[in-house]
Amino acid sequence: MALYFQAYGPDYPLEIGTNKAVMQTALETPKDGLEHFQWYVMRDRERHALAGSCIVELDLSLKIGKVTGVTVGKNYQGRGVANRLIEYAANAAFETHDVNSLYSTSRTVALSSQAMLLKNGFMPLGIFPNARKIKTYETLSLMGRFRPGVLEKRKPVAIIPTDLVPMAKTVEKIIGHPLYVAADQCPSLPPVIGENENRRLEFEFIDATHFVHKRSEELFKQDEKGTFYPFHRPNLLIFEPTLGLEIFACFTKKDHYCVIISTNRSLRSLGRGLKNLIFAMQEQGIYYTELLVDLDNFSSLCYLMENNFIPSAIYPAMREEDGAMHDYVLLTRTMVPLDFSDIDAHPSLIPYFKLYTEQWASRNLKAFGDHTWGQA
Known part of the structure; x- marks a missing residue:
């Protein structure tokens, strides 16, 4: 739990990282249930310290999982800890459970949180604008990884x-x-x-x-x-x-x-x-x-x-x-x-920001006389 406070302080909005009761319940959830958590940690055996943490929440009735709570200790950042945790957790989810996909959200104020998902086969699917308030309102990305063959089973949309x-x-x-x-x-x-x-x-x-x-x-x-x-x-x-x-x-x-x-x-x-x-x-x-x-x-x-x-x-x-x-x-x-001034997004996410701002402007900025917003 100290890892989450170290990374986010009291501003972290998700209870899985700050509420002891919720975290205890997650740890005690039966692993054979339809809904349960897989909690992975990486330890520094020499210093007897936690280097990082990663949680996979699974809903086997819906055949879907969520990678969340990826956090790395301050003394272990930049050493590939998060990447290795996600790689191990995601592979284990697909190998040991009947899930069609995993998804995760990442902050868009730093490239590192996006890169660790992209390196592990997660594909950018869109954004959550102003979705979470940490220190300020932040935009998150949505990324998904799919079991081989699942995308080919999609129902055609007319x-x-x-x-x-x-x-x-x-x-x-x-x-x-x-x-x-x-x-x-x-x-x-x-x-x-x-x-x-x-x-x-x-x-x-x-x-x-x-x-x-x-x-x-x-x-x-x-x-x-x-x-x-x-x-x-x-x-x-x-x-x-x-x-x-x-x-x-x-x-x-x-x-x-x-x-x-x-x-x-x-x-x-x-x-x-x-x-x-x-x-x-x-x-x-x-x-x-x-x-x-x-x-x-x-x-x-x-x-x-x-x-x-x-x-x-x-x-x-x-x-x-x-x-x-x-x-x-x-x-x-x-x-x-909207405030995207602090965004540091991977190039694969830029089209989603562009689409969102264009649609927001077309819906919220009206024409006045001969002038239309967005035109010189």
């Missing part, structure tokens, strides 16, 4: 929104496989339900971890697709009484990060009222929101993109269903001003 094409093309070049057949423009948004009756949408926030998790279990039994968001558990329920809409989310208060995991009915039922939800979430201290959407879900992708959610990454072959692999799009919306 059509995607036109605005998603640049991101899809970028990922296609990385993985060497096509993601879609055709593209089409998105339709106009429908009006919010009840709008013509002068009814206002109101959102109630229920912050009760055990209750929210229990309610989610009751609603979504056996619904793996509807609750698919690996390694995230709901701890926040957002309720809209007019529509009877229940939104289950995972909210990290420390860095104002929120993931919408599942809903009891489509978010599209909000119509143009989704912006009211986002503003209500901001009032509760949520400054970053993300969702995972199946690449084959044309209507949901259009709806979210029309509401200023920006495609930030595409994770190919993320979920398996009946032997076929499904691709997913990560869509994000940040309420914190």
Whole structure:
């Protein structure tokens, strides 16, 4: 645990590196369970000290894993410790478990954290802009590594929104496989339900971890697709009484990060009222929101993109269903001003930053008279 405090101090947002109870639970999780941790450390036997640490979190029911918590002691940096830990941990995960892919996130303020993943076969798939607050709000990269043959089992996607094409093309070049057949423009948004009756949408926030998790279990039994968001558990329920809409989310208060995991009915039922939800979430201290959407879900992708959610990454072959692999799009919306001034990104990540900033500008900077932002 001292390694994490040495690297991040009290600002590290993930409990796996700073919460003793969470770390103890991870260590005690049965290794034969569907969800468990593999924790690797490298020791300096001469000094009786820990040189580095690496954690692999596995969900064998979803056949996916996450490499996280890679940390190296101050006296051992620059000696290949992190690279060797990741190499050993990733190879062990594929060799000893039936997982289709591993993913990891890396900070983009230093090349070293990105390079150690790239050296071990992880491919850049996108970014999480302003996703985590350490000392300031930082952008993370998303990288994935796939079991041989998995990408060839992907379900063909017939059509995607036109605005998603640049991101899809970028990922296609990385993985060497096509993601879609055709593209089409998105339709106009429908009006919010009840709008013509002068009814206002109101959102109630229920912050009760055990209750929210229990309610989610009751609603979504056996619904793996509807609750698919690996390694995230709901701890926040957002309720809209007019529509009877229940939104289950995972909210990290420390860095104002929120993931919408599942809903009891489509978010599209909000119509143009989704912006009211986002503003209500901001009032509760949520400054970053993300969702995972199946690449084959044309209507949901259009709806979210029309509401200023920006495609930030595409994770190919993320979920398996009946032997076929499904691709997913990560869509994000940040309420914190973008600041990429401290970015030190690997060249393979630069296209994702470029795509994100272009889409952010096109959605948020409007034309004024004869002048359009971005044009001289």
